[in-house]
Every structure is written in structure tokens, then in C-alpha cells.
Amino acid sequence: MQKLLLLGDEAIAQGAIDAGLSGIYAYPGTPSTEITEYVQSSKKAQELNIRSEWSANEKTAMEAAIGMSYAGKRAMVCMKHVGLNVAADAFVNSGITGANGGLVVVSADDPSMHSSQNEQDSRFYGKFALIPTLEPHDQQQAYDMVHYAFDISEQLGTPVLIRIVTRLAHSRSAVQRKETIRQQNKITLPSDLSQYILLPAMARKRYRTLINKQDRFLELSETGGYNTYHEGSDKSLGIIVSGLAYNYLMENYGYRKVPYPVLQVGQYPVPEALVRKMDEEVDEFMVIEEGFPFIEEQLKGLLSKNITVKGRLDGSLPRTGELNPNIVAKALGLESGYGDPVPSLAVSRPPELCKGCPHIDTYNALNKAMEEYGQGKVFSDIGCYTLGALPPFQSINSCVDMGASVTMAKGAADAGMHPSIAVIGDSTFTHSGMTGLLDAVNDNSNVVIMILDNATVAMTGGQHSSALNRLESICKGIGVEEDHIRVLSPLPKNLEENTNAIREELGYEGVSVIIPRRECIKTLSRRMKTKAKKKKKESTQ
């Protein structure tokens, strides 16, 4: 089978296709988006009829995958780390129901917050749900682990979590595919039809089953092949290193052998027997892991002596941010290179809205309408439009989690703040703003909800938005009065008209929805290009 040059994300997708996947479910989120996009654009996946459209949010994605697994087929769910918070209810309970067809969840963490609100570590979720968790260190291992994950998921009847990080998700390297491609499963219902009914009596039984599986999960961690003990002659230090951090360790030794014993971790629960083996022979530990001190915190209960553990907790490694070869070198007391500093004249280019972006016209109108009310009354959300927080606009005052603008505006209105405004994107609205709008309608809260409809999920690269052509009917269905659902055309020439429309709704006591609607110019130009290409193809045929 040929070697392919793949991003870590793409290696996971190819691995899933080759492992007999029937459906992939996801909501876009950096750095996980390319997994699903790879399946969507794969000819092979189309031939095999693998289901791959975007879901409305991570929870609906997770639940649909549980359903596919229930029916006996292999399903994968992908998301960025904070997406797992949204999917958490379904995810944690899927540990208790267990899996029928293989069920693999991929969560992509973003240490250093290259494009996220936090740097939470998904391994905690794996432990919390009491399920096996895998952490590949390179693209090849990412590909291979997907097969292994589906195998153990079906053998042990459990969902499996794969945790990756930005630098693996978005780094390319050669991947050797497997010789044989697995067939998809046929529909087979769970042998016990009460397995998925988590009524207390049944749930207690299922929970017991999950607890009883823990020994087997641990045994697999110790013997399954993804946790390896490399012997070393210098026992003054023992190194536990997980996932991507292994690459940084090896980089520092070039092609020499690491003199210390090294426990390379790629599977959880933490392999206790291998940790104890190291404990017996070394004087001191160092734990090198990307993300939180997850293994490091668990060592305390495992080590017999009062032994020093170096890592992120004692300051040997920084407590926050991603690792790199130089940071690891420093922790190990090794020499590391340095170049010239960045000259002070090399100023940065802060991100800004594209020239011609519809959000610009919306913010210009909003700022004008808000002149009489002063600053501090506009809640917002996550998307391109979050750049409205920065100069020259400085129109918005919050960005917490997807959907929060609507509900925060409601809460502040309940407190008596006036006006109270939410600014939310079309995709974010159908992700998790709709339910908040229902709360506002039921309470008749005095809010103005602006849904910025640019007909796409722009922030993550222009994916299809679940909200497309549905916004007015959703708002109407939720109970917003028709007269107070206003659609605007955000263009410079309409500034006056749009400002007035916003002013009017600010004066209305109750729930108003304003929908400034114009397509994202990047998505528009991409769409035009594809159209032209298609035309050219047709005319040459």
C-alpha cells in the first residue's frame, strides 16, 4: 500500500476509512476540522457511502454516533477540546452504556491557545468517563491507533477517546497505510436490549460493568504495545513522556540513545506496573507531557518512596503553554541553541476583519445606534465577529462559550440592564443560541438578539452552516413576534437605514431579533471559483 503525506488530522481520517468506518460526526473547530473535511472530500469515502455531513453541534454529533454504534456500525466523532464540554453529557454516559459497533471520539487540544479560549486537557475527560484513552505521538501512530481504537472498542464494548494536540493535528508527515482495508459492519442490535436504558436500576448494573472493565483497560495499557519501557543505564533519572512530547525528548538526543530509562506513554489509564518498575530503579522522576500535569498528578498515589518528581508542577517545565525542543532541553539540563532575538521593529499583524466583510457594516451601524447608551452593553460570542472586540470597533464586551451571548444578555436584562444586546453568528446560533432564545421568549426578556448571518461557518474556514435559510422560521417557531424579526442588508450605503432599525428595536420592550444578512466575502469568492471551474469542465466535456 502506498505512503501518503498527511496531516495528523488526515491520518486519523484515513485510518478511520481504512478501519471500516460507516459514519463520521462533527462540528468544526480548530484544530480538529480537517479530520471530517478529509472524509468529506475523499472519493473512496463517497464510494463506500460513509456519512460525513456537519452536525449542528458537538452534542448532536456525539449522540448520533452513539446511535450508529447502537446499530452495530463503526462511528467516529471529532471536535476541538472545548467541544467535548458541549458533548460531555452524552460522552460521559456513553461510557456507561458502552459501545456496540466501534465508537471512537477524537478530541483535539490546543495548548498555548493558538485559536481557542482555553487549553483544557481532554485526557481528564477520558479518565472521568472511565474509558480507554489514546494519545499518538506522530502521524503514523495516529493512523495505526485508529484501527486499534476500533478494535478495542468492539472487543471490550466501550467508547475510546483519542486525544491529539495542535502540533500533531496540523503537522504533515509520511504515513504507511495498512495492506487490507476493513469492511464496514452490518447492522446488528446490541445483544442486551436494555444496555442503553440508563434508568437507575439498569444504570447501576451498567456502571458496575464499566467498573469491572477497569482492570482489563489497565492490563491493555500495560501490555497493549502503546506504552513502552525503554531501558537506560543511567538510573539517576527516570523519564515518563507522553504523546507528542516524546518527539521533543528524542530531538534533544539526536540519534543517540537517551541514557535514562524512558517510559513512553500513548495509552491510558496510566500503566501502573510500568511506573512501579521505574520507581524501583530510578532516583528521581521527570514527567514531560503536552497539556496539563495529568500523569504527574497521578504519580503521587503510585510511587512508594518520597521521591522527587520534576515536571510542570515543580516548575522544571512551564505550567502553561505548549512544549518545544528547547523547553525540554532546558528541563533536562541539556544545551540548546538560540538565534538572534526578534528585532523590535518587527511588529505583529493582529487579525482583523477582511476588507468588505459584512460584519464591518453591522458593527458600524451598531456603534452608531449605541452612541446614546454608552459602552458595555453588548454580549457576544465566538466567530469572525469576535474581532469586533478590537479596535477600530470595540463594539462587544464578551466572548465566553458558544451561545453564551444570548443567555448572558437575557441574564443582564433580568438584572435590569438596558439595553441588553447579543451579537451572535448564524452557525453559533444554531449550535447553541436557539435554546437561550427560547428562555428569553418564555420570560419576555427585554433583549435585542443580532444574528449575523454570513451564510457560513467563516471562522473555521467556510463550512456549511446548519442555519442556512432557516433563521427566520426558527425564530418565529420559538415565538419571537414576526414584527420584531428584522432582516437587514449590511452594506455601507445602508448605514443610516440599518442604524435606525437597530434604534427602533432597542426601543421595543421585549425580544427582538435583527438579522444582518450578507455572505462572507471569502466564502463567496471560493464559491464563485468552484462554480467557474465546474462551468469550464462542463464546457470542455
Next chain:
Amino acid sequence: MKKDIILAGVGGQGILSIAATIGMAAVDKGLYLKQAEVHGMSQQGGEVQSHLRLSDRPIASDLIPEGEADIILAVEPLESLKYLPWLAPEGWLITNTVPFKNISNYPHIDEVIARIKERKNHVAMDAESIAKNIGSVKATNIVVLGAAAPFLGIEYEAFEKALRNIFGRKGEEIVNMNLKALKSGQELATANN
């Protein structure tokens, strides 16, 4: 053989096409490769950067350690300076000199160029004019790649082959323009050094 290359520029300047071309040439020569990209935000005009590592032996880290890059290959002069901490003392700074100004505090271009010329090993060229003369500003990135070609440790023909592969679908005209762009960059670099 081992080459660590930092690619730098601004969104839309074709950094990832350079990476793809070098990558294809390297894989064709049987080299190991790792390429970490920063997929920035979607909006226009942000910084784009990629770590590209080639070697005849397996490569451990996806990121290049500081002070060890052999080459900074930049399509924008100010961007070329942001990665100096990675450049080895003897490393080459190869860059287009035409600024992309989308910020109000962009420093005076003469100061930027002066700073680039402080590096003993540098190739600084107006790749944009060269590309324009050939037929399209769009080939600016390939002119810079051509200028870096003599330093990459891969024979020139491999890049030509990769360009044919990558631009093949777009027709003979585009392929030839890119081959010309590559050639002019290469000639400029060899004439000056």
C-alpha cells in the same frame, strides 16, 4: 543530509504552495519530511508560518529547535525577521523585499531591509517585479523558492518536476510561468553568491 526551513509570509502569499513543492520534491528523492503549519484564523492578512524539516534519517520533532534552522524563506520582508531566533548563525535569510502593508505601524522599509542585510548570509530580491515581468505577481512565491533552491540540498530538476505535478491541472501556460519564475529566482541567487 538535513535541512530545517522556516517558511514565512502573510495569508494569501502562497506559503503553503512553497511547502507543498519542496515537500513533493523531497519525498520524490526519498527523504523524510515533517511540516508543521500554523493554520491561522480565516481572515485575510494574518501571519502565516510553517516549519519544514527534511532529512535522510527519521525526524523526531515537528518543530525546529531555536538556533538550528538552515534557511528562512520569506515572501514578505518584515515577516522574515520574526523568525530570527530559529536561524542558525550560518543560516540563510532568503526573502522578497516588497512589503505587504496592512498595518499602520509598518516600519520604514529601508530599516527593514537594512536589518535583513545585517545577516552575513542573505538573498534579498524584489521577487514581485521579477514575477510581474514573467507574467503574473502570483508567481512571486515561486521566484523566492527558486532563489532558495540552491540551498535546499535537492537537485533543481526535482523542483521543476514538483511544480509540473502541482500546477499540471491548471494548464501548460501556468506550469511554464511557474517554471520560469523558479528559474529567475535560482539565477538571481547563484549570480549574487
